[in-house]
Amino acid sequence: MNHEPLLLATPSGDVLNLRPEGPWTAANVVTLETLSRSVGTDVDRSRAVTLDMSGVSALDTLGAWVLEKLSRRAASSGRSAEFVGVADHFSGLLEEVRQVNLHTPAPAAVPNPVLARLGDLGKSTVGAREDITIFLQMLGALFMAIIGVLRRPRSLRLTSLVYQLYRIGWQAIPIVALITFLIGAIIAQQGFFHFRRFGAESYTVDMVGILVLRELGVLIVAIMVAGRSGSAYTAELGSMKMREEIDALSTMGLDPVDVLILPRVAALIIALPILTFIGSIAALYGGGLVAQFYGDMGPAIYIARLHEAISVTHFEVGILKAPFMALVIGIVACSEGLRVKGSAESLGRQTTTSVVKSIFLVIVLDGLFAVFFASIGM
Amino acid sequence: MDASQDQFAIRVRDLVVGFGRQTVLDHLSLDVRRGEILGLVGASGGGKSVLMRTIIGLIPRRGGTIEVMGQPTGGHGRGAATIWGILFQQGALFSSLTVRQNIQFPLRENLVLSQELMDEIAIAKLEMVGLRAQDADKYPSELSGGMTKRVALARALALDPPILFLDEPTSGLDPIAAGDFDALIKTLQKTLGLTVFMVTHDLASLTTVCDRVAALADGKIVAIGPMRELLQSEHPWVRAYFHGKRSQMLQHEMR
Numbered sequence: 133m134n135h136e137p138l139l140l141a142t143p144s145g146d147v148l149n150l151r152p153e154g155p156w157t158a159a160n161v162v163t164l165e166t167l168s169r170s171v172g173t174d175v176d177r178s179r180a181v182t183l184d185m186s187g188v189s190a191l192d193t194l195g196a197w198v199l200e201k202l203s204r205r206a207a208s209s210g211r212s213a214e215f216v217g218v219a220d221h222f223s224g225l226l227e228e229v230r231q232v233n234l235h236t237p238a239p240a241a242v243p244n245p246v247l248a249r250l251g252d253l254g255k256s257t258v259g260a261r262e263d264i265t266i267f268l269q270m271l272g273a274l275f276m277a278i279i280g281v282l283r284r285p286r287s288l289r290l291t292s293l294v295y296q297l298y299r300i301g302w303q304a305i306p307i308v309a310l311i312t313f314l315i316g317a318i319i320a321q322q323g324f325f326h327f328r329r330f331g332a333e334s335y336t337v338d339m340v341g342i343l344v345l346r347e348l349g350v351l352i353v354a355i356m357v358a359g360r361s362g363s364a365y366t367a368e369l370g371s372m373k374m375r376e377e378i379d380a381l382s383t384m385g386l387d388p389v390d391v392l393i394l395p396r397v398a399a400l401i402i403a404l405p406i407l408t409f410i411g412s413i414a415a416l417y418g419g420g421l422v423a424q425f426y427g428d429m430g431p432a433i434y435i436a437r438l439h440e441a442i443s444v445t446h447f448e449v450g451i452l453k454a455p456f457m458a459l460v461i462g463i464v465a466c467s468e469g470l471r472v473k474g475s476a477e478s479l480g481r482q483t484t485t486s487v488v489k490s491i492f493l494v495i496v497l498d499g500l501f502a503v504f505f506a507s508i509g510m
Numbered sequence: 511m512d513a514s515q516d517q518f519a520i521r522v523r524d525l526v527v528g529f530g531r532q533t534v535l536d537h538l539s540l541d542v543r544r545g546e547i548l549g550l551v552g553a554s555g556g557g558k559s560v561l562m563r564t565i566i567g568l569i570p571r572r573g574g575t576i577e578v579m580g581q582p583t584g585g586h587g588r589g590a591a592t593i594w595g596i597l598f599q600q601g602a603l604f605s606s607l608t609v610r611q612n613i614q615f616p617l618r619e620n621l622v623l624s625q626e627l628m629d630e631i632a633i634a635k636l637e638m639v640g641l642r643a644q645d646a647d648k649y650p651s652e653l654s655g656g657m658t659k660r661v662a663l664a665r666a667l668a669l670d671p672p673i674l675f676l677d678e679p680t681s682g683l684d685p686i687a688a689g690d691f692d693a694l695i696k697t698l699q700k701t702l703g704l705t706v707f708m709v710t711h712d713l714a715s716l717t718t719v720c721d722r723v724a725a726l727a728d729g730k731i732v733a734i735g736p737m738r739e740l741l742q743s744e745h746p747w748v749r750a751y752f753h754g755k756r757s758q759m760l761q762h763e764m765r
Contacts, residue, residue, distance in 0.1 A: 158669050159592070161623045192670035193702070197634050198627070224701040232637040233630055474651020477606035 153187035156195025181206035186217035301403030316415025349412035369469025397462030525574035536729035552726030595666030
């Protein structure tokens with residue numbers, strides 16, 4: 133038995149005799165491709181080709197196709213090609229291979245690069261409009277669901293709401309507290325370090341207090357919740373969409389917005405202010421620790437300074453923003469989840485989009501609130 | 511190679527498989543001859559898929575030996591796709607790859623070949639399972655159930671493996687599509703000289719394409735042989751399976 137495939141080419145007059153030998157199987161594909169390429173010009177030159185199959189010890193689809201391709205190359209432009217000496221157990225396969233690849237589909241036209249760019253631009257413009265539409269649709273659907281719940285309070289999915297609160301609120305407390313604690317400590321350290329040069333160390337407390345309560349507390353917590361819970365929402369709803377669970381819900385006459393989305397968004401709206409409060413306190417505590425160990429400022433002085441520096445207004449400004457940020461995160465996460473198509477890749481893409489988009493919108497929203505609060509003098 | 515190795519594609523001896531305290535397969539032995547289509551029947555949840563998955567190596571076994579093509583199996587390293595092709599019940603196509611890329615995947619991973627040849631082979635396989643070249647650039651989510659199974663079959667056959675495992679190949683197909691699929695498997699089995707191990711509930715498939723049928727009950731193979739013999743079997747479960755109301759009705763109408 134041959135262990136390497138061979139292809140013997142013997143010209144006799146105008147006729148080229150090709151005699152493949154050995155195993156013509158996928159395992160030897162490199163040799164097969166070289167062999168068939170090496171006889172290519174001979175095949176083109178001769179008027180007729182016979183393929184003597186009697187020496188082939190093993191044949192699979194790939195080997196048969198390589199031979200069939202040679203025979204087709206010979207048979208093109210009115211010349212003739214035939215297989216001879218085909219063993220019985222190979223004939224079916226050769227016959228099968230003869231039926232395939234007869235109609236090569238036209239290769240896709242290469243688009244004009246300028247037009248392609250313009251096309252992409254147009255598509256993304258339409259896409260942006262679609263994004264806004266979807267956001268508004270989801271907002272509308274949520275309000276309808278809320279009205280439905282107000283009309284019939286019993287239709288609120290309390291179990292689901294409590295479970296979501298537990299997941300995105302209670303379970304998030306340790307990590308939120310840790311991160312905001314560190315952020316508070318870092319801000320305080322930077323404040324002491326730089327203000328010391330002007331002898332204005334005591335103002336560090338003002339900075340930490342105002343920054344944390346007005347901006348950073350809520351912003352950091354919202355970004356963390358978008359990354360932690362928003363992505364989970366998108367992935368959950370996306371895989372439910374993939375497995376037709378959402379279609380199943382709809383066919384039972386239940387609105388997915390009522391059953392799945394309202395409890396999730398409501399849980400976010402309830403949890404985010406609470407997490408913001410906890411986060412802010414943790415940040416102030418971190419600042420206080422740094423004040424004691426790095427800024428030589430005892431707790432009593434720190435608290436007294438804090439008492440002078442901040443008012444309840446600062447706290448209100450921060451905490452008022454939280455529910456709106458939660459709404460944005462919830463709507464983006466849920467609507468991106470529902471946009472997942474069949475593939476695993478699309479689930480990943482939509483989850484990424486959800487997190488990126490909700491963080492972006494949270495920051496934009498924060499900017500808008502800053503303008504708003506400045507103009508009403510808060 | 512001695513005769514017994516040559517004769518059998520798969521030999522299972524005293525196989526024991528269980529989960530926790532439950533034993534699913536209890537000292538099961540089964541031989542699959544080369545070049546035959548073996549149908550495996552059994553109650554739902556009775557361990558048919560477990561047996562198939564254990565042979566493939568997806569489920570660890572507690573005892574016994576499994577030989578595939580004369581080689582004891584133990585872990586499935588690279589190159590498993592050259593020994594067997596597997597058609598999972600739901601197709602298990604890679605959802606982020608097109609049909610063409612799905613079929614090319616085993617080729618690309620196991621062989622070094624030119625893109626041109628790879629494209630041609632992919633289209634050839636696609637046409638062999640009865641699809642058109644135009645379908646090559648679709649994604650799995652755009653395919654119907656029947657097409658998914660055909661593409662999965664094309665992918666399973668990409669490297670012309672000697673053994674083909676089919677997990678309920680005709681479930682979820684309409685009778686015409688199921689019949690076509692059976693015929694396709696029979697044709698491919700003949701042309702490519704495959705050994706086919708098929709888990710199925712489809713009585714029509716069992717009668718028309720299977721050379722032998724094995725019945726799995728209580729974790730053991732209780733009867734094995736051509737369909738005719740199984741119909742004569744005295745084992746209570748096998749009798750219930752083939753002579754129940756549903757089966758009787760079908761067989762009656764087939765006559």
